[in-house]
Amino acid sequence: MFSEGMTSPGANPHSSSAWRPQPASRGPGAEAGTYAPPRGVAWDAGSVSAGLVTRGAGCPRTMATRAKRRRVAGPAGGGNPDPVAGFLSWCRRVGLELSPKVAVSRQGTVAGYGMVAQESVQPGELLFAVPRAALLSQHTCSISGLLERERGALQSQSGWVPLLLALLHELQAPASPWSPYFALWPELGRLEHPMFWPEEQRRQLLQGTGVPEAVEKDLANIRSEYYSIVLPFMEAHPDLFSPRVRSPELYHQLVALVMAYSFQEPLEEEEDEKEPNSPLMVPAADILNHLANHNANLEYSPNCLRMVATQPIPKGHEIFNTYGQMANWQLIHMYGFVEPYPDNTDDTADIQMVTVREAALQGTKVEAERLLLYERWDFLCKLEMVGEEGAFVIGREEVLTEEELTTTLKVLCMPAEEFREFKDQDGWADDKKEEDSLTITNIPKLKASWRQLLRKSVLLTLQTYATDLKTEQDLLSNKEVYAKLSWREQQALQQSEVCSRWHNSPFREETLRHQ
Secondary structure (H helix, E strand, O other), X not given: OOOOOOOXXXXXXXXXXXXXXXXXXXXXXXXXXXXXXXXXXXXXXXXXXXXXXXXXXXXXOOOOOOOOOOOOOOOOOOOOOOHHHHHHHXXXXXXXXXXXXXXXXXXXXXOOOEEEXXXXXXXXXXXXXXXXXXXXXXXXXXXXXXXXXXXXXXOOOXXXXXXXXXXXXXXXXXXOOOHHHHOOOXXXXXXXXXXXXXXXXXXXXXXXXXXXXXXXXXXXXXXHHHHHHHHHHHHHOOOOOOHHHOOHHHHHHHHHHHHHHOEOOOOOHHHOOOOOOOOEEOOOHHHOEEOOOOOEEEEEOOOEEEEEEOOOEOOOOEEEEOOOOOOHHHHHHHXXXXXXXXXXXXOOEEEEHHHHHHHHXXXXXXXXXXXXXXXXXXXXXXXXXXXOOOEEEEOOOEEOOHHHHHHHHHHHHOOHHHHHHHHHOOOOXXXXXXXXXXXXXXXXXXXXXXXXXXXXXXXXXXOOOOOOHHHHHHHHHOHHHHHHOOHHHHHHHHHOHHHHHHOOOHHHHHHHHOO
16 A cells, blocks of 8 residues: 655755765865765765765756666566566565556656656655665675675775675576566666776766776776675675676676665764765665756655655656766766756866966976975865865855865965965964855955966866867757767767866856956
């Protein structure tokens, strides 16, 4: 029976403070490319040093205009003539309750399987509820006891090894209770993450985005994790892992699947000091496609996970979850798709921190000035405001790493005598002035030296891109030429820094205008 009476836990997975490893470095201490986050965890404005930022969701929308994930020919399960019917039958057996107002379908969706409203849905209505027993994780799989006993030996940088081993076992287990769920998975051999692109194509199409560098780290971590932890574990338990799943290629594909389809339950506020929860697979919830301006949201309660409508959904419209507040470079790295410009209200522009240092160095004339600038930079590193792999993140209306960029501009631009005093006092107390605010509209009010350094940094950033703005605008506006591009070329073009982040960017225009 479909239940309307379940209570919300009050924890919004997309506004809570929780861990999310970054696909490419965003803050001064971020580690680039340690795989990527499962769904269901939001950016934390208080953790910029780990590369996390928070943004507004923007205006609501109920229907996407273009595909977000590439459609594939069929499910992973292969032989099932009607995988949806098999999945729905499985849902009934495990107590996964779908509202009669929704349907799982390939028709009327932006990509692959999705969920569509068969009747009008109002905000707050329960779309489906997934009992915790139906979740697939290291704790619910048939080898959970073994994984728990061997937990110490399965520790890794990603933290995903136990779930991945659970998937490897269940995929080849003849009587796995999750087989009907696997039948709705995308074809593992046709995933479109950049980690499956040829290296030359990655670098050609995604130059300047940070994604190629992040992918290289992902691939190195996958190889290391597989050969040092996963393969020895499977070989030690040949009765649980058949030879056909002892494959680095399959492991690579499952990492990408977990990257794109798993969820991570946020910690409660009082649990902030605990290790993050392990990723898990949530049947039904992972069918929903992504939209920044989504119309549904996943909630966590002690007995189940609930997908609830957040805005009116007309009959026939697709139901969208959000995978988090993500810029297009993050979407293409983790999921293999982007939201076309300007639909992604969470898109950002990045200026690498070392680019600002390089811009400042260009203004030095003698060796003493260069040495002083490096001294200033080292001090900023000590304050944990900058890092060699970090980036300053600019949203549509303001700088999201405002404290870091404001402090950097202040330290790099202040007179030498003032810097000595600043350094002796180990930094000043918060003396932020209104005219120092890094909102877009406030750029003309910034000190001339700040504006000049920002301008040089923006110009240096633009020089790192493979193409210029006019070339990309011409490609996007020529529908005939655009249609002839490959899927990867289209996604790379849509996500490109110049087009998606700097095109009509008020920050860019204001910075370049006010020298």
